Amino acid sequence: MNDVMTRSEYWRLSYRRDRYLEFLSQDELEKRACDIMGNMTFLSGKGQIGLRAFSEGGAYWMPLWAHVLEEFALRYGPYPNGFTNGFVKGTALVKPSHPDEPLAKKAIDSIGGIRPGRLYKFGKKEHLEPMLKRGRIRIAPASYYSDPSLNPAIKDEELSFSIKIRPRDVKAEDMNGEEIPTFGNVEVSFESKTNYYVSCFAANYTYREFDDFEADSCIVINEPREFTKRLLSRVRRIKPDFRGFASHVDYIDPLNHFSGEINVFLAKHFRYAYQNEYRFLWVPDKPLMELDPFFVEIGDMSQYAEILSI
Template identity: 30%
Template sequence: MRNSDLWRTRYLSDRYMENLTEDELLQRCLDILHNVLTISDQGKYSLRLPDEKSKFWYPILTEMQVELALRGMQFPPREIAEDLKKLLIFNNMASFVDVMEKMSLPKSRYFVKYGNAEHLSKMYESGEVLINPASIFTNGDLNYAQRDDELRRELNLHPNRVRIVQGEQKIPIKPVGNIRLCLESPTDYYIYCVAKKVDIRLFRDFEKNACLIIKNPELFVKNVIDAIKTQFNKKGGGFGIPVLYIDPLNPPATPLSVFGTKLFNYWYQLEYRVVFVPLESINRLEPIKVKIGSMKDYSSLIIV
């Protein structure tokens, strides 16, 4: 048997995308390409290089190509061409390229907050920060890169990847389609999102014209949590956490938390978040403004 035939046999025995509808498959393909395609600091469209952060996309990309071929579809599918084109449009790119060329970034760990110049200036000068509840991110006014349900994560598992039993005898039940599992937060909670690196594409995706380079991440996280505790009139606990991006068809076997995970279509954002969870369950929180003090000593404000 040739290696290609052996690989095809192995793939067919573990074809975890077979139960996706055509629309679901096309959306998955678009999400994958949205992560693999990037914009360099020089403003060139390119593929992400296989480094430690992105190499896991290459098996997923290959498996997608095979699944499309088995269904008699080309890669990339014609059906998503226009959607993909819209995701790559970047007006006024030259201005952002110029800023990136002049930017001096810390060699050690740092955070980036993208925003409008007016709001980030207040944050830089006096430490005025707007903290939003997780429930607000389903708002229809937010764009594709910002909108997500931060109170739940829905997984879509192939029947071969789950074991379902019935009764005390634990009689196996074989599902006829994918199993949808949902991680759900018991309460609304506060969330503040930053990125772990500067990426020219994020200015476009978030529709922002400025960023704040935070050079002391530990101090920033502490100040935000302390400020929420002071402003929020109920008990709760806060923590900082790097986001774990999960493939809804292939989640890790370890326990998952809604507070620190997102689906993989947002992976390119490389998010870190500060989370504050109320001790008692609250259905809906309101945004709050907090003061963390001037950030001039440990941050830089960049305006395009």
Template identity: 30%
Template sequence: MPEVSVDQIRERLQMFEARRKHYEWKSENTEGKLRRHEMWRHEYLADPYLTGAPDERVAERFKNIFMNVMELNQEGKLGPLMAFESDDGFMRKFTHMLEAYNGAIPTEIVQEARTPFAKYFENDGPIAKRMFDGYEKPTGPILVKYGRREFLEEMLQHGRMRIAHAKLYHNDDFLDSVKDDETSRYFFIPTYRERLKGEFGMEFQGHWIEYGNDDIAIPVVFPDYFVISLCDHIYYRMPTDFDADAALIIREPARFTQRVISQFLAQWPEWEPSAAPITYYDPYRDYSKIKAPEMCKHFGYSYQREFRIAFRSKQRIQTELEPRFISIDTMADYADLVTV
């Protein structure tokens, strides 16, 4: 990645400083009544954390945010995610990006961000619209497993499930929405202030870290584990994302989760289970969010709203893991299978 020079940092900060003062003047002269987006703009200008990041990383961040501010509704139409009152996190990030780009996001980056949405309208439109047409959604809590019909039918009738290990998903042959490095997480610490002072490295735990003209990248690497991924509701982008022609709607999430955990531990008691919604973290903002790394993912995947059942070993893993199979008996009395 091309690096950001000290001169570029200095030039950017001069622009940010002028705009920051503008919003502070406006706040003082309007009795503090800045609009929400103006408060977010001032927030970024007071701490422009992306100032020293390489352009490619900033562009990738914008594309990740764009993926999460758009939603596909049950009519098969794409539009802005409207739940801003209850969750404005991504609009806040989006506004930060506008300031990082000085109000004008390059056209080619916007086009690249839009491109992945075209897949939802291939082959006669969103597959989810056909899949869920006529299905009466449960009113209570549910879990949804998207996949191929032949596997979900077996899961429904016999409770037979394949449980993959996390490293399996680090595969370039997988779809972008599925592929992920599930055994490492990266965080970035901004260094633009230090670089302005002529500092390009730091001592950390007795070691000298040279960061040069970039931010500090901190990897969190952890052992392989087993994982079952579901969604916490019906979302119309998911069938396309997971190349699914069917969905299993589980109407009793607690019952399902308990059965999965008990059956797994009955065969492999040396593993420790976790079951919860995924925590999505921002690599530039959420340094303290990772408590259990196997239950966290990059915020770029937030739109998937994953609920995860994971098993991590209580002992050191000595060999490469392979997928395992369990059977939790029929699910026909508490799950529905919908297909295209």
């Protein structure tokens, strides 16, 4: 008799001991399933959809997927019970090109393939060519990204972030000090006291970004330190009352955040983790909510950057 437990069985058993998805609605649970699928899959060099290896992010995403399946099973029975038809519509899934090689692979291979330490800016050639030749960059306020007309991969609420705390972790009292029973998750929101400027780049190249951002071109920044120095220096002259810095984005699971405060300037929902965002930010010395986009020119970038098109 084989008593060895598979990874999936272990993950499901662990979930039953801590059923953190219990209070999600069916729609919310399906949305979480989509968020996880969008990150646990990738586009291979052959144009096929694959699952991330354990050593390349799978160790994080696969248990979460097992937890979702177990919650559905506990509510509705074995898979696919509970999943509505077409629930993945609109999910940020990779788009296969097989049997053709991804155009993104052909493009990056033309300059020697993917190398660590680069930054990438995806967009339309008509906008990226002036950026390469003159260093012309549009910098928008964070509030701009809540515009509903934006591409779903770009649209987000950048001035606030919400997490959900389980009832067992919340203690509520009335004016007399009597404990108030809590039912369902308690939502806690963190909000920025000010608008700020942001410019977004990718810190990795994964063959899917051209589709995600509806782009036909990409600027590859081979020397991020030089670019960072020039960009922060130039904006400092134009906006001396703003403090500029750059950092990787912190992707947060709103149902499993246990470290207290959240830096709203760098926090994004974990559904966007596949984007590998690296952002430049400028925060005003005094709170300001009304900000207008502006352009900055940092000079010819061709000595440390190049453009790819598909």
